[in-house]
Amino acid sequence: MARWKRLLKTWTSLFCVTAVCILLNLLGSKLNGALGLPLYLDNIGTILAALLGGYIPCVTVGFMSNLIGGLSDSVTMYYCIISVFIAAFAAYFSDSGWLKKFPKVLVPVLVFALQGGIAGGALTWLIYGFSFGEGFAADFAAQINRVIPMGEFASNMLSNFLLDVADKAITVAVSLLLFCLIPKRLKAFLSGCSWYNLSVLEKKRKGTRRGMSLRLKLTLLLAVSTTTVAATAIGVSFMQYHNAAVEAYTETGEYATKVISQNIDKTKIDEYLEKGRAAEGYIQTEKMLYAISDSSSGIRFIYLYRIEADGTHVVFDLDTEDVKAAQPGDVIAYDKTITKYQKQLLAGEEIPPDISSDVYGWVLSVYRPIRDDSGKTLCYVGVDMSMDRLRSVEYAFLAKIFSLFIGFLVVIRTYAVWMAERKIVRPSTA
Secondary structure (H helix, E strand, O other), rough: HHHHHEEEEHHHHHHHHHHHHHHHHHHHHHHHHHHHHOOOOOOOHHHHHHHHHHHHHHHHHHHHHHHHHHOOOHHHHHHHHHHHHHHHHHHHHHHHHHHHHOOOHHHHHHHHHHHHHHHHHHHHHHHOOOOOOOHHHHHHHHHHHHHHOOOOOHHHHHHHHHHHHHHHHHHHHHHHHHHHHHHHHHHHHHHHOOOOOOOOOOOOOOOOOOOOOOHHHHHHHHHHHHHHHHHHHHHHHHHHHHHHHHHHHHHHHHHHHHHHHHHOOOOHHHHHHHHHHHHHHHHHHHHHHHHHOOOOOOOOEEEEEEOOOEEEEEEEEOOOOOOOOOOOOOOEOOOOHHOOOHHHOOOOOOOOOOEOOOEEEEEEEEEEEEEOOOOOOEEEEEEEEEEEHHHHHHHHHHHHHHHHHHHHHHHHHHHHHHHHHHHHHHHHOO
16 A cells, blocks of 8 residues: 555655646746847756756656647647757756856856757758748847957857847746745755666766676667667658659659650641741640749749750750750760669660659659650650758658657666656655
8 A cells, every 4th residue: 555655645746746847837937038138048847857856757758848839830749859958957056056046046047048050050951941931049149240340150150049048048947936925835845756767877886896787788778779779760750751752753753754645736836846936836845844844942943855866856955044954966875773774765665753853953863755646756755852951851851750759768768767766766756
């Protein structure tokens, strides 16, 4: 019976502390939004949890606040790695007494600002596709860059850091004020709970022999196993995302080549090649190609080529904003894709979609033969899908999934150390 009472006390107190502190984080964020401040104020509960009980409630609050906040703003959950590491450092500073002493408290404020401003700014840059978006921080960065030219990235990082210094100074001050207002009896009660100020980093005890302790062995085992699982999951997820994105680009390119091949007058290919725009129907066909090109932002180039031994004979080629098209009848050198599949193309055969990178960017090329009624290949319609944006999208996806996995990993590791401490290393304290 006594054991069940201890368990009830442990989990009830932990739930209450984390629930209240999560609520403080969410309220702080809502208040900041309502006032229109260029801050965040979403770590007040995290710092208070560190002061009240250390790693267990603190890390839980940091992770769950972003997870719950993500229900209304999905981007919020991807910053859980920042919140979790702020929580871990807050618990460390609380355990060492730095959060309660002046001027030592200035060090935690700067560390939190580095995490939220610099690490958070870099994460923002990745999530938004190598962009910092809009808002007060971006405007402030532009002003900094005008006064001290340092480039978009550096000015935004400095802007984020300076704003985060103010944010974390207010956050720590409010957290300390709330901590002082909490009755001493409640603090004493919480200090008697098994999760109170559990040190994730093992402290050396007097009289212990040198060597790897059981606690450290278990911690390393958990760290290696969970990291391996997380790394595998991230890798598999990234490859699945990449393959799905390439498949989507391929489908768009294949659909565009199919529509073109079905709507072009095959009997006039030779005339188009010989006379160019002077040929009857050439201008109308060219307009159709431009309409198809404009139908998808992913389409980079559309062209019709006849592949001969002496080079690529241009039937149609479209101008883009940054590339001037070749003229009908021009003979141009083989590009990478044509060189790679030269034998098949000269034979009039089909070739698979091909990804290449050259002076025109990173593209996925889809070729479809246009044949006459006898089956002879008259030319190829080619569509190049721009893959340049995919790179930034993939980095954004990787940053998001990495943040979620690592944030969750830290939470799991913290609870695992606590349970190992209570059940295996020092079961008498359970």
